[in-house]
Amino acid sequence: MTTAQLPPVAPEVTATLVEDLSPRLRKRLDAAVTKLGSRPAHRDGDTVTIAVDEETDLRLHAPGGVVTTADAITCGCLLAPACVHRAAAACAAPTADPAPEPAGQPDPPVAGSASQTDDTVSAPDVASPAQRAAADAVWSAAAAVLEAGVDGAGAVAQAALLRTAHTARLQHLPRVAGAALSVVTLLRAARAGDPSYRTAGLVTALAELLGTARRVETASGAELAAVRGRSRRPYSPDGSLRLYGLFSEPVVSDSGHGGVRTWVAGPDGRLLTVGDVAPGGVGRALGVADRAVRLGESALTHRELGRAGLAVSGATVSPDGRLGAGKGVRAVTAGGAAWTEPPLAALWEVPPSQQAARALRSTSRYADPDTGGSDLLFLDVELRGPVREPGGACLLALCDGGIAVRLTVADDDPALAHRDNLMLLATAPGTRLRIIGRLVPALHPRLALLACSHPTGEGTIDLGFDRLRRADLPVPDAHVQPFPPEPGDSGAHSPLHLLERRVEQTVPAGRAALGMLGDVSGEARRLRRAGLPTAAGLLTALCASAARRERDHFGRLLPADADGFASHWLSAARYTSAVSESLCAAAWEPT
Structure with missing residues (x-):
């Protein structure tokens, strides 16, 4: 059985089933999820049946494609409905997106607001006590996940986060709820060994969740509206x-x-x-x-x-x-x-540095939603050949201002044409193309290549769908150096990675991974010598918080301060993101 065979389960259903388990069965839940994943399943209309063993079947009834109630998951074992199988099935299934609020329903009022009249001015809008309580619960659940790391954040910790996400949605905090669901989805991918999982993605998702939950308490007015988010896209x-x-x-x-x-x-x-x-x-x-x-x-x-x-x-x-x-x-x-005709031609006339700055504003990891803008760049480039990287090869190109841009695959799925097209273009150094790519924030100019002009000059190529042929490419120019020097690679040797790797190291292994590091004064000195004293202070405070454990009067260890550690980690994550974006913008400046 694969996860894709199971119908999505509403977050509150998974949380309820896990909460109803006895403490003994909760300890067995992760093993039950793994075991259930190896059992055969088949679908019959709206019902998916899993053979728990030769005599016991587990059924998930999903009218409309989603399991919306706990009673829709039934098991034929002797312990049902208090068995571990129902909760294991809910934890193994994808998490359903929350249902949107009815169309036309106005946004709920928030505490502290007053009606707007000609003679009165409304007071600053602030979150209600119930909203602040919901955000605090999300923060605590996310801090517990960070404390335990991916290895320790099993089905029980995920269910706790799903429960707080459901509560946040009921309190009209859809952005917080959506961020929590994203974290759960990434945690499951990490624990299942999904090849598409990246630690950096979970770092961003956790920082977004913690940061948004924290801002609910202090935001007001227009900022609160952005922090709350929208349950449906307005048009x-x-x-x-x-x-x-x-x-x-x-x-x-x-x-x-x-x-x-x-x-x-x-x-x-x-x-x-x-x-x-x-x-x-x-x-x-x-x-x-x-x-x-x-x-x-x-x-x-x-x-x-x-x-x-x-x-x-x-x-x-x-x-x-x-x-x-x-x-x-x-x-x-x-x-x-055509791309060379008005009004489209004007898109390629904007300097690359200005385009990169605009794309960074729209794609900032922690930007408020509904900010508009696009992460696309429009460039005229000359292809120079492949460049090897730790994660594989990419295509190097030169654009205006002597900027060396790395062009990467937008999607690695072999069914799509992205990778084959990029590999073919890498065999034609010297070719000049007009391209469209999506900015990839990095310490050097980097784009995910999406479309380009046809090498023959006739028409355009959608690189995810259309497939180039070798006959479409011009004869390679023997005088073009395939591996030219890379000017303008500002920030490539920045020691910021010393802080970034500690931030990322926390996510897989939890707080204990940093608590055992010992003295990090050497890394802090390197950061200070590079002109990054704030990074040095954040690194020192983060590692000290991870190692700090208080004892009671009898010498027994007290529970770790998960909230304090989460605060230090969030500060470090937000700082590294901001500095990385600044270095990325600087790399796009012409040399």
């Missing part, structure tokens, strides 16, 4: 739009969703997207690219729209640039524009 009217297609990219998420996102631009250069993403994985992503766009009366497919245009009336747009497909939207096919 606002945008009148009539004339849009020009840029390219289409496959979308494949860790949750099993797949689809396509097509990027379009307006006459003023504003970037918008038309998407179609649903459960289905990479197979759906490849199939839906040739389906009609869900927008008005247009008969264009996504791949056709990436090279054509649309005239839209009654358009609605979300804050992050997604086009709505409501009943009042009308759209008809219109002529497109």
Whole structure:
């Protein structure tokens, strides 16, 4: 059985089933989850049946595709319903996304607000006591996960975090709830040995969760609205739009969703997207690219729209640039524009450093949602050849200002064309291309390559869907050096990694990993000599907090201060992120 065979389970269902277990069965829960994962399962309509053993079946009933009640998971063993199998099945299944609030429901009032009239001015909006209590519970659960690390954050710790996520959603804190669900999903991927899991992703998710939960207590007004987030994406009217297609990219998420996102631009250069993403994985992503766009009366497919245009009336747009497909939207096919023609050509005229700064603002790890902006860069480059890296090879290219840019694969899935296309382009040094890529924050200029002009100069290539052939490439220029020096690599030798690795080291192994380090004064001195005294102070405080254990009057160890350690870790994580983004922006400056 694989996780994908099980229907998603609502967070509150998993939390309830784990909380109902006896202390003895909770100790056996992680082993039960692993054992259940090796058992055969089959689906019959809305019901998935797992053969626990030769005589016992476990059933998950998911009307509408989601298990929404604890009674929907039944077991035929003698201990049911108090057995460990029901909770193990819920923990093994994917976590369902929370149901959105009914459309048209206004945002709830917050404590401290007053009605706005001509004669009164509303008081600053602040979180209600119930919201602050929910955020505190999320903080405590996340701090416990950080304390234990991935190795110790089993099903019980995950269930506690799911319970607090459900409570946060009931208190109209969808951003906090969503961040908690992301942490649980990554924890499960890490413990299952998922090859797509990256420690850096869990570091970011935990810091986002802790930081957002902490800000609920102090935020007010517009900041509180951003911290609360939205349970559904708002769309606002945008009148009539004339849009020009840029390219289409496959979308494949860790949750099993797949689809396509097509990027379009307006006459003023504003970037918008038309998407179609649903459960289905990479197979759906490849199939839906040739389906009609869900927008008005247009008969264009996504791949056709990436090279054509649309005239839209009654358009609605979300804050992050997604086009709505409501009943009042009308759209008809219109002529497109080449990348070298107005208005699209203006996208490549912006200096790379300005484009990188804009992309960093929109992709900051801890930026508030609905900030708008795009993480795409539009560059004219000359390919120089492959460059070996610890994680594999990438393609080096030179763009304006002598900036050496590393071009990487946007998605490693072998069913997509990204990797094959990049490897083929690496065999043609000297080729000049107009490219579109997604900024990858790093200490050197780095992009995930998404689309490029055709090497022959005719048309464009969606690198996730279209496949280049060797006959499409020009003869390599023998005079081009495939491995030129890399100018402008500012920050590449920064000792910031001394703090970053301690932040990341905590996530897999927990607080104890830092508590056993001993003296870190040598690393702190290196940071100070490099002009990073704040980093040195954060490193010293983090390791001291990890090692600190108080004793009572009888000499017995008291419980560790998980909250204090989480605060020090969060400060270090946010600092390293901010400095890394600054170094990334500096690397894009022309030499």
